[in-house]
Amino acid sequence: MTKNLRVKSSEYIDETNRISFKFNGKTYHGFKGDTLASALLANNVHLVGRSFKYHRPRGIMTSGSEEPNAIVQINPGSNRTEPNVRATEVEIYEGLEASSQNCWPNVEFDIGGINNILSPFLPAGFYYKTFMWPASFWEKYEFFIRHSAGLGKSPTSSDPDIYDHRNIHCDVLVVGAGISGILAAKNAAKNNFKTLLVDEKNELGGSTIYENNEFNKIDKNAPSEWLKKEIEELKNIKNLEIKTRTSVAAYHQYNYLLARENLTDHLEIKDKTNKIRQRLLKIRARKVILATGSLERPLIFDNNDRPGIMLSSAVKKYSEFYGVACGSKNVFFTNNDSAYESALSLHNKGINVEAIIDIRNQSESKIVKKVIESGIKIYWSHSIVDTDGYKRLNSVSVMKLSNDGTSVTGNKISISCNCLGVAGGWTPAVHLYTQSGSKLKFDEEKQIFLPNQNTSEQISVGSCDGDFKIDEIITNLNKKLKDYLNINETDLDNTKVEIDQENSKRNIWLLPSDKPLGKTKPFVDYQNDATAKDIKLALREGFRSIEHVKRYTTTGMGTDQGKLGNMHALGIIADTAGVKMGELGTTTFRPPYTPLTFGTIVGRNVGKFFDIFRRTPMNDWHVENKAEFENVGQWKRAWYYPINGETMHQAVQRESKAARESAGILDASTLGKIDIQGSDASEFLNRVYTNAWSKLAIGKCRYGLMLNEDGMVYDDGVTTRLGENHYIMSTTTGGAANVLGKLEDYLQTEWPELDVYLTSVTDHYATVSLCGPNSKKILKKITPDLDLSDENFPHMSFKETNIGNIQCRIMRISFTGELSFEINVQASYGKDLWEKCMEAGKEFNITPYGTETMHLLRAEKGFIIVGQDTDGTMTPIDLQMDWIVSKKKYDFIGKRSLYRSDTMREDRKQLVGLLTDDPNVVLEEGAQIVSELNKSPVEMLGHVTSSYFSPNLNKSIALAVVRGGKDMMGKKLFVPMENKNINVTVANPVFYDAKNERLNA
Amino acid sequence: MFLINCPYCGERDQQEFKAGGEAHIERPKEPTELSDDEWAEYLFMRKNIKGVQFERWNHTHGCRKWFNMIRDTSNDEIKAIYKMGEKPPSQ
């Protein structure tokens, strides 16, 4: 029978609101206000998971986001399931289901537990060493490792929730709403700073809100009562926004912080629907006040990981805040005074505290005296050397600690207990501080790392800056706020604090045992099962850098980033290596502080909003006519138009034939268009293209090739001279934005003296390309007044005219080798123009064709596609396009590079045509080319860049880049494939109409 | 994520900008007069300093203007921003 361990009615727990939830298939009850962890503890459930490597039974250790053990799968099997969630952060709601992770078949009986017995064979670096073994070994281990590795299961269906992003700008961001954060936010907002206060918990007040030390008083009140009044006052302050359930995940430079705001995780499933689940806050703050508090450390001793062993501060919080006793027989193990507060908290509620084991010799504080008076047995200068109980702690073994703390002596005393609260001192939570780039220093006296060198506009206040006592906190906070916010007076000027807290602490990073270290399991990183033994092994094996030890032992590499054990790891390394901790430094704390869901990161950018799609004005027509689409950059381009169940090959063969035999129509709207104006426009084109532009007559078009400064082909396209100082340049579809950027760069930085203005007009125009011997007849029908004779409108020229009322620009240019016209109209008329052409072309069987046919047709002509036949390593000479490189021009972008010794090599890869000996065999694009078979290794001469079956030539054709290919015309080469070798012959890349007769057909 | 003070637009988030490599490398006026080595020096060699570096930046998702930035690459402190063609301010 599970018994209810509620010990007091807490104001944070609503006992009138009973909630049922399931854990590992079993139904339990808790109350509104409980976390999954507090509700399980109230039901006397400690065993919640298994450890990662040894599958040791593990229980709830903490009460916060630093939890390493109680990692659960929420709502398993549903589309809202989430793995790796800390039970200490889950607020329960009616219908919540959760299950343990990392165990099979269940948490009570876990087959992986055999790893615990095998642990001598699973030392630090096990995985690395395994990877270095011969491959045959790895295969044997793979099954075993794959089944034991992995935390939780990702959902298999799509996430039904909505996620959001929001930008926030504020004067002051306060991170953490404990006593320091609340007072900082209050005073900032009162002094007219627009302030945002965030805290990861659902209640404000941090740990002070349940502070129970009767010897501490603020203005004669208990600190918790005093703070509650302060919180009450926050409601009336303007300029202050408060966000709870909001965890700062990352602190980047220039005070840019990312926080996750949780909006529906605590709601019942029926109330989650159609609401934003989590919101990523992108905060840019003028000033940041870090009040992130501190985390209690455990102590490192043999078998310190059993269910029932918890942080002392957690035992106190469960008792005071949630009203739950974590055990019926409790022991505390401590090196400082804070365990005494926890012990008293239990004792005052009538819960049995068996003993306190203190590694110190004594303490003089009032609270210790009070504990002594209450009759709780204290073992001074003692240490726990071992614990017992497999699925739940049942006893601890205690021995006397030597004066120097390095060994234990005397008799072993066994104390029976089912809960052990461990208090190893407090570590400032400096994770966000270091993420911001700021630097820590080690405080030898307090044995902690503290903020030292701020690199951002920030301060740290409260215990994250090393102030642990309430009087220190308030005095220092007051001073810091006045300094930082430049204010003269605060609420705190007259606040009176009485305290009884002693800082006496005895730090022993690894507590001694009566057994040799090799026979013990003192866990340092609970989640990753790294022990002190593993760290020492790493040091013996020669690792010195803390970053290396971390990776080798996996200490601090779990989802909790080792929030509990990192300091001990450092301490043990320092002690073993005989160096000072301050010299050792810390490992890097990386964002996120606590894990983020993918949903939060992507926000609204899912589904059709995942990426931007650009569609042409004729897109609807393509869709209505069942085009298949391909992505070209962000554009959706019609790929081919299958009819009557055609395959892609069949459709492309039909389209290609039609375009050459009668008429084809292509949506070319995606080509980049840059409007170039200014009195130096011609000179500018001279400098950016390889050929000469000054003499291009108005109304004429010219093909241009653009290089990078390194001489490699960058882009190509046809540019038309519209007027004396006015050109329109077309670029490749994918290159448009980059070309504009590159041209702007040269204009602004190298040639600011040129009078040239560039405007991207890609989206302003729709372009219809009519192609084929009947294209002129079709154009004539829609522009009856335009003289289309070769004399008036020759190839590579331009006319401005009207189609009906629509103004249009027509270029007679060709990418297919056929007679063709490109008609440009204002984008909004694009579909209308397209439909007009289709109507006019009906009698000629006008055939819409897509990008695939366009590629095939240009390949028949040996025209390159930049980015397909080139890859940033091809010069115009490599492409056998010497004709386009002006010898007369003194300079153009990339010219000098064409005369570098490397670009002039004869054996560079050069563009050639390839014909297969069997005309029906089509090569695979990307296939490698060799000159000899039966040789190993064989030199790769190059590869196939474009390959098609040409319906117009009735044979397979290909373009390829081949080392020294220019001089290989007619040479036999081979394309070795998986199952066969294909014989090919090097050919002229112009396969079709080498004399260009069809341009005027 | 830097906060960059575009000389034309004011403070904007880094994601509106694109870095454009080392600043003050002038394209040679007479490339044909240069040896292969001299040309390669212009073309390929960049300092990539750990410390104070002069850089070019472009406000790509804003005014599209290029400008110069002095940045300490070791801690990403932006020390100065100035327009193209201007002399670097003394630090």
Ligand SMILES: [Zn+2]
């Ligand atoms: Zn700007």
